[in-house]
Amino acid sequence: MSKSRDHSHAASDRRDWARQVEKFCGQRELQLTPLRRQVLDILAGAQAPLGAYAIIEALSREQGKAVAPPTVYRTLDFFLENGFLHKVESRNAYAPCEHLGRRHHGILLICARCGRTDEIESPRVDEMLQETAAKAGFSAQRQMVEVEGLCEACGKAA
Amino acid sequence: MSKSRDHSHAASDRRDWARQVEKFCGQRELQLTPLRRQVLDILAGAQAPLGAYAIIEALSREQGKAVAPPTVYRTLDFFLENGFLHKVESRNAYAPCEHLGRRHHGILLICARCGRTDEIESPRVDEMLQETAAKAGFSAQRQMVEVEGLCEACGKAA
DNA sequence: AAGTGAACCGTTATAACATAACACGTCGGC
DNA sequence: GCCGACGTGTTATGTTATAACGGTTCACTT
Numbered sequence: 001m002s003k004s005r006d007h008s009h010a011a012s013d014r015r016d017w018a019r020q021v022e023k024f025c026g027q028r029e030l031q032l033t034p035l036r037r038q039v040l041d042i043l044a045g046a047q048a049p050l051g052a053y054a055i056i057e058a059l060s061r062e063q064g065k066a067v068a069p070p071t072v073y074r075t076l077d078f079f080l081e082n083g084f085l086h087k088v089e090s091r092n093a094y095a096p097c098e099h100l101g102r103r104h105h106g107i108l109l110i111c112a113r114c115g116r117t118d119e120i121e122s123p124r125v126d127e128m129l130q131e132t133a134a135k136a137g138f139s140a141q142r143q144m145v146e147v148e149g150l151c152e153a154c155g156k157a158a
Numbered sequence: 159m160s161k162s163r164d165h166s167h168a169a170s171d172r173r174d175w176a177r178q179v180e181k182f183c184g185q186r187e188l189q190l191t192p193l194r195r196q197v198l199d200i201l202a203g204a205q206a207p208l209g210a211y212a213i214i215e216a217l218s219r220e221q222g223k224a225v226a227p228p229t230v231y232r233t234l235d236f237f238l239e240n241g242f243l244h245k246v247e248s249r250n251a252y253a254p255c256e257h258l259g260r261r262h263h264g265i266l267l268i269c270a271r272c273g274r275t276d277e278i279e280s281p282r283v284d285e286m287l288q289e290t291a292a293k294a295g296f297s298a299q300r301q302m303v304e305v306e307g308l309c310e311a312c313g314k315a316a
Numbered sequence: 317a318a319g320t321g322a323a324c325c326g327t328t329a330t331a332a333c334a335t336a337a338c339a340c341g342t343c344g345g346c
Numbered sequence: 347g348c349c350g351a352c353g354t355g356t357t358a359t360g361t362t363a364t365a366a367c368g369g370t371t372c373a374c375t376t
Contacts, residue, residue, distance in 0.1 A: 092362060129305060189352080228334085
């Protein structure tokens, strides 16, 4: 399998994500409606974060379902509010949260070449950011860390 | 003056910024044209990061000058390319870069209450991010770190 | 059974952010 | 004088996101 420790962007990871979201919805009595499941599948099937309009197109293409923007944005809000999804601010796109249930603040690694993103966690970075901000008199609530560069595969290719 | 070490968002800081940009343009033979200077002044006069369309409105209001979006975006590009400005990705806004000339990767502290942003630098955070990414096989090129929370003033007010 | 409220989705319209493509003027070098 | 680079103006359009209103379903109450 992959030799480094599981940062593979593999389809299996994303399918895993979909399964976990499903499980969480069951546990917390959140409604995973048909629309939400369709969007979940589309996101789970994507190799890179999707924009809202890409999801609209995918719904139309793959499910033959024509939906307007608000419908998709509401669905995205649902996933975001429940911590199932991250918004990739630098790209206006939405990516599966790979660490469901944990207190998040993920670090997003965005490949400039293939567009795929990986999410990693680092409590040390989180703490250091918190502290660094505190030194400036700032009380941190939410962190957004996005790193653009080359993923392992693209780094080797180049 | 301010008791903590100079994270005051003070108007004087921003005027300082404008002066430094001016200086840099002189040194590097960059043209600080009338339009660019007007935009510079508007940004220097703002208490919080401005969006492109806010700048358009300000140009119209303060300078009586009606400009179309491309004109402003080109000006912003000029400032961004030369490292004079940061784009605040989570807000689609543009903020003065407070550390001209240094290799940047600033950390943006964005107050959720008053909207003001402060930029701090932390080589340690930068390094740690770099390392953390490297452990995931990722070669980092550009970092975006935005922290939302309460600035000192707003923290006390609340 | 009728009444109520919450959650979800559909629909229309529009707001907010950003860029493509082309035109024109100025200025410096040849 | 011609040319190319640069900056700006202008028109049109592309992309991302939300406001506002309507309708359905369903659980719960009375």
